[in-house]
Amino acid sequence: xxxxxxxxxxxxxxxxxxxxxxxxxxxxxxxxxxxxxxxxxxxxxxxxxxxxxxxxxxxxxxxxxxxxxxxxxxxxxxxxxxxxxxxxxxxxxxxxxxxxxxxxxxxxxxxxxxxxxxxxxxxxxxxxxxxxxxxxxxxxxxxxxxxxxxxxxxxxxxxxxxxxxxxxxxxxxxxxxxxxxxxxxxxxxxxxxxxxxxxxxxxxxxxxxxxxxxxxxxxxxxxxxxxxxxxxxxxxxxxxxxxxxxxxxxxxxxxxxxxxxxxxxxxxxxxxxxxxxxxxxxxxxxxxxxxxxxxxxxxxxxxxxxxxxxxxxxxxxxxxxxxxxxxxxxxxx
Amino acid sequence: xxxxxxxxxxxxxxxxxxxxxxxxxxxxxxxxxxxxxxxxxxxxxxxxxxxxxxxxxxxxxxxxxxxxxxxxxxxxxxxxxxxxxxxxxxxxxxxxxxxxxxxxxxxxxxxxxxxxxxxxxxxxxxxxxxxxxxxxxxxx
Numbered sequence: 087x088x089x090x091x092x093x094x095x096x097x098x099x100x101x102x103x104x105x106x107x108x109x110x111x112x113x114x115x116x117x118x119x120x121x122x123x124x125x126x127x128x129x130x131x132x133x134x135x136x137x138x139x140x141x142x143x144x145x146x147x148x149x150x151x152x153x154x155x156x157x158x159x160x161x162x163x164x165x166x167x168x169x170x171x172x173x174x175x176x177x178x179x180x181x182x183x184x185x186x187x188x189x190x191x192x193x194x195x196x197x198x199x200x201x202x203x204x205x206x207x208x209x210x211x212x213x214x215x216x217x218x219x220x221x222x223x224x225x226x227x228x229x230x231x232x233x234x235x236x237x238x239x240x241x242x243x244x245x246x247x248x249x250x251x252x253x254x255x256x257x258x259x260x261x262x263x264x265x266x267x268x269x270x271x272x273x274x275x276x277x278x279x280x281x282x283x284x285x286x287x288x289x290x291x292x293x294x295x296x297x298x299x300x301x302x303x304x305x306x307x308x309x310x311x312x313x314x315x316x317x318x319x320x321x322x323x324x325x326x327x328x329x330x331x332x333x334x335x336x337x338x339x340x341x342x343x344x345x346x347x348x349x350x351x352x353x354x355x356x357x358x359x360x361x362x363x364x365x366x367x368x369x370x371x372x373x374x375x376x377x378x379x380x381x382x383x384x385x386x387x388x389x390x391x392x393x394x395x396x397x398x399x400x401x402x403x404x405x406x407x408x409x410x411x412x413x414x415x416x417x418x419x
Numbered sequence: 420x421x422x423x424x425x426x427x428x429x430x431x432x433x434x435x436x437x438x439x440x441x442x443x444x445x446x447x448x449x450x451x452x453x454x455x456x457x458x459x460x461x462x463x464x465x466x467x468x469x470x471x472x473x474x475x476x477x478x479x480x481x482x483x484x485x486x487x488x489x490x491x492x493x494x495x496x497x498x499x500x501x502x503x504x505x506x507x508x509x510x511x512x513x514x515x516x517x518x519x520x521x522x523x524x525x526x527x528x529x530x531x532x533x534x535x536x537x538x539x540x541x542x543x544x545x546x547x548x549x550x551x552x553x554x555x556x557x558x559x
Contacts, residue, residue, distance in 0.1 A: 096485065134512050168487055170514040221484030243463055244481045251483075251503075252458055296481075297432075300459040304551045414489045416477075 087158045087399060088150075090182075091392025092143065094135040094175035095167025095195050096222070100388035101143040103150035104396050109205050110150035112382060112389040113142050135174040143178075146388070157188055159404070161395020164192035165415025172411035180407055189404035191395040196417045198390035200229050202383040203350035205393050210377065215346050217337055219361075220353030220385070221247035224293045224333070226340045227418075232397050237418045238340045242286065243296035246329055247355050253302050253325050257318055267322050268358055274323030279305060281328035283335065291336055291343075298328055330361050334368050341372060349376045356384045420452075420542050421445045426557030428549065435461045438556055439468020442544075448494055448522040451538060453530035456546030461554045462528045465546060466498055469526065482528070487513070495523040502529040510536065 088110075093100040102112040115138055147154060162179035164172060176192070183190035200216045213230045215238075224246045226239035244252070247264060254263025259270060281301050284294045302325050306314050314321070337349070349369070355361060356378055369376040383389060398404075424445040429435045446452070446469070454462045467479040473492035482488045482500035490496040497518050504510065510533050518525055519538055530537060543559040 134509075168485075168513055169489075170512060240478055241480055242478060243467075245484060248481055248483050256458060296459070296463065300551060303459045413487070414491065 087396065088152060088156050089159045089161050089191075089392045089396045089399060090143070090146065090157050091193075091388035091390070091395055092139070092160065092162040092175045092179050093195070093198070093386060093388040093391045094139060094171050095163045095165070096171060096386065098386040099135045099138045099142050100386065100391075101139070101146035102388035102392045103146050103152065104205075104389065104392040105150070105152075107204075107208065107393070107396060109389050109393075110152070111146045111148075112387055113146045113149065114382060114385075114387050115142055116385075135171055139174060139178055143182075154182075154186060157186060159183075159189040159191060159395060159399050160186075161191040161193050161391050161398070163195045163198065163391050164405075164409055165412035166195055167411075167413060169411055169413045172413065176409070176411050184407070189399065190407065190409075191398050191403065192405040192409045193391045193394045193398070194415055194417050195386075195391070196223075196225075197235070197394045199352045200227055200235060201394045201397065202352050202387070202390035203377055203379045205383055205389055206379050207350070207377050210348065210350065213344075213346050214348035214350055215337070215340060215344065216350045216352060217333070218352045219246045219333060219355035221245055221251065223353065224295070226291070226337060228340070228344055228346055232401065235418050238343070239289075239291040239293060239336050241293040241295060242289075243294050244299060246293070246295060246333060247353065249295035249298055249329050250326075250355065250358075252299050253322075256299075256303050256306055257314065257322060259322075264354060264358060267326050268360065270319050270322035271326045271360065272319070272323075274319030274321075276323040276327035278317075278320040279324035281305075281324055283328055283332050291339055293332060293336060295329065295332070298325070298332075326358075326360055330358070330364050333361070334364055337365075338368060338372065341374065347374050349374055351376065351378050352384050354385050357381055420447055420450050424558070426544070426555070429461075429554045429556065430552050432461065432464050435464045435554055435556070436468035436471060439465040439470075440472040441468075443469045443472025446494070446524055448524065451519060451525045451527070451541035453527045453537065453541055453543045454546060455530065455543065455559075457548060460546040460548050461556075462546055465544075465556065466526055466528075470496060487518075489523075497521075497523045497525045498528075499525065500528040501532045505532050507533060507535070 224241040251263035259266035475492035
């Protein structure tokens with residue numbers, strides 16, 4: 087079975103082809119690339135999903151060495167995301183499905199993230215925990231089987247990736263802040279500044295990062311610009327450590343609660359090398375198996391949408407053509 | 420918006436939430452509220468309070484990366500954040516003007532970048548950090 091996946095929920099315009107669970111192609115055009123090149127490279131000159139999506143789909147089909155007529159189904163993100171952005175993918179997917187007379191499947195973006203790891207780690211078995219750490223989300227899910235998910239942890243304010251970004255801004259570093267903080271933190275002393283690792287009264291599994299943002303701001307406000315510059319790698323290292331400690335502390339708690347040993351990580355923060363190092367240490371200590379999918383599968387992409395669509399198709403599902411885009415679509419209560 | 424809401428000075432996140440909650444009683448369908456204030460001024464915390472006042476019991480998180488969060492509360496609330504996306508054209512492509520002329524309540528963080536698109540009759544609220552924990556919150 088060959089499934090075309092389409093993802094346009096926020097910044098990325100992406101299309102991918104999955105054949106019998108194997109990834110054939112995954113083309114991702116990021117709004118960040120647009121920003122970087124600012125229209126210099128003609129094929130990425132336009133920032134709009136609607137302008138780019140058709141050629142991205144053609145590229146995905148071509149790279150998979152198939153033709154449109156080989157497709158057995160179209161899977162597309164129908165939520166959560168931005169209404170205007172979702173509609174571009176959803177409408178094109180419906181049109182293609184009608185034109186090719188094949189099934190169409192609406193996929194929950196978050197479900198896609200949960201299945202991204204299965205693409206390059208097909209031996210992953212249920213149940214597993216999926217930790218999604220990006221600019222927009224910080225969550226830990228347990229995936230008990232296909233379609234059965236429990237949300238254990240969520241941020242109550244800012245996401246971890248956002249904490250990296252805003253911390254970088256406060257330190258006068260560039261955007262995106264994640265890689266900048268990581269670079270600055272190298273050689274810095276992670277114990278020099280004592281940033282908070284908040285424990286929440288209401289839920290011991292949830293994350294909160296907005297207090298950390300306030301803490302780094304006021305640490306810097308007490309310093310002159312020169313002092314900040316002199317201590318910047320220590321501040322960055324201590325700040326990064328506080329974010330990572332908080333992430334891993336909650337992961338450990340969810341593991342202890344569920345006794346699930348297998349863990350998959352998704353989201354842009356998975357690229358942080360200090361996070362990987364400390365996550366691997368924790369896994370070794372607790373006897374966990376932790377899997378970091380390839381970065382292109384960690385961030386928003388259509389491969390994961392095609393994969394989740396493929397799983398749904400296998401279980402005999404398909405969506406009705408009147409399926410609407412749902413910006414605040416949730417996966418579990 | 421109904422008149423009469425008095426801002427105030429808060430000295431904790433909880434108090435900022437409570438002040439946001441007090442504002443929700445004055446908000447009417449279709450209102451557009453802009454929130455201006457520096458990083459860590461408590462804008463998202465304040466929105467949490469407004470949603471709390473609309474009996475919304477799910478998580479309210481920062482829209483910095485997601486750009487727009489929609490909440491089905493007593494009134495439908497559209498929570499936008501222009502911090503990360505400074506390309507006006509992208510906001511237009513996302514249909515931001517359709518939101519402005521709907522009955523939903525629109526709350527906009529970092530509104531400066533799209534100020535040319537925001538209808539004139541909006542309510543502008545400022546959040547100022549007085550100290551690490553104190554915030555002064557008032558209608559401009």
